[in-house]
Amino acid sequence: MAIDAVIPFKPKNPKTRLSCVMEQEEREAFAQAMLSDVIAAAQAGGCSPLLLCTSPYERPGARTLLDPDGLNESLNRLLATSKSPILIIMADLPLADGAAVSRLVSTAADMAVVPGRGGGTNAIFLREPSRFRVNYYGASFLKHMQIAMDAGLSVDVVDSFRLHTDVDEKEDLVEVLIHGKGEARRCLESLGFTLSIEGGRVGVKRGAHKETR
Numbered sequence: 578m579a580i581d582a583v584i585p586f587k588p589k590n591p592k593t594r595l596s597c598v599m600e601q602e603e604r605e606a607f608a609q610a611m612l613s614d615v616i617a618a619a620q621a622g623g624c625s626p627l628l629l630c631t632s633p634y635e636r637p638g639a640r641t642l643l644d645p646d647g648l649n650e651s652l653n654r655l656l657a658t659s660k661s662p663i664l665i666i667m668a669d670l671p672l673a674d675g676a677a678v679s680r681l682v683s684t685a686a687d688m689a690v691v692p693g694r695g696g697g698t699n700a701i702f703l704r705e706p707s708r709f710r711v712n713y714y715g716a717s718f719l720k721h722m723q724i725a726m727d728a729g730l731s732v733d734v735v736d737s738f739r740l741h742t743d744v745d746e747k748e749d750l751v752e753v754l755i756h757g758k759g760e761a762r763r764c765l766e767s768l769g770f771t772l773s774i775e776g777g778r779v780g781v782k783r784g785a786h787k788e789t790r
């Protein structure tokens with residue numbers, strides 16, 4: 578049976594750290610485009626996508642669980658009662674692909690984890706979910722390593738550019754425009770984002786859009 582790929586997703590007013598370059602409706606469209614890329618990667622990696630959503634939301638090819646609680650509370654409730662292996666993969670990984678997902682879920686360890694940019698945790702595969710609990714936000718990668726150690730779990734830290742690249746801030750959009758192959762890249766292009774190179778540093782700019790901060 579396919580492993581459940583649990584994808585936490587907040588459909589309303591997501592990605593507020595991108596407010597400087599996108600209005601709320603645009604952030605919602607972009608978050609959905611990134612989610613499409615993650616769903617496709619999960620399926621290509623042999624997993625069955627299960628969206629854990631804060632408000633009602635349906636997607637073809639994915640089942641939905643509705644839980645308005647916070648990220649940690651809802652995931653920990655799910656882990657506590659899960660009897661089969663689970664992959665938790667964030668919805669803001671638009672470079673994800675099937676090979677990276679497949680590598681993660683085929684680990685020989687009790688758990689495989691992919692750190693995110695800036696200290697976060699982008700994906701966690703758990704062979705026995707009830708032995709682990711999540712603690713996202715802040716330097717969650719370090720917290721998750723400690724939780725695994727306390728639980729006596731062997732951990733495979735997976736080095737994956739495609740799963741490491743999460744999109745939180747304007748600067749992260751550069752990676753999507755350069756390396757993206759899916760919906761998120763198309764969404765950015767349709768919103769008028771292009772690469773800009775100023776002073777040797779690659780950034781993004783947006784035609785006819787005033788930055789608000």
Ligand SMILES: Nc1nc2c(ncn2[C@@H]2O[C@H](COP(=O)(O)OP(=O)(O)OP(=O)(O)O)[C@@H](O)[C@H]2O)c(=O)[nH]1
Pocket residue numbers: 584585586587588590591592593594595629630631644645646647648651667668669745
């Ligand atoms: N189920 C659930 N998912 C959440 C919640 N908050 C965020 N997420 C999802 O968790 C993942 C990582 O969240 P963040 O990077 O903080 O995304 P965000 O909250 O949309 O972004 P910011 O507003 O910029 O912090 C994304 O897949 C979000 O859709 C929540 O309260 N519940």
Ligand SMILES: C[C@H](OP(=O)(O)O)C(=O)O
Pocket residue numbers: 693694695696697698699712713714715716717718743745
């Ligand atoms: C949820 C959080 O995401 P970030 O804000 O680091 O992208 C984390 O990975 O702990």
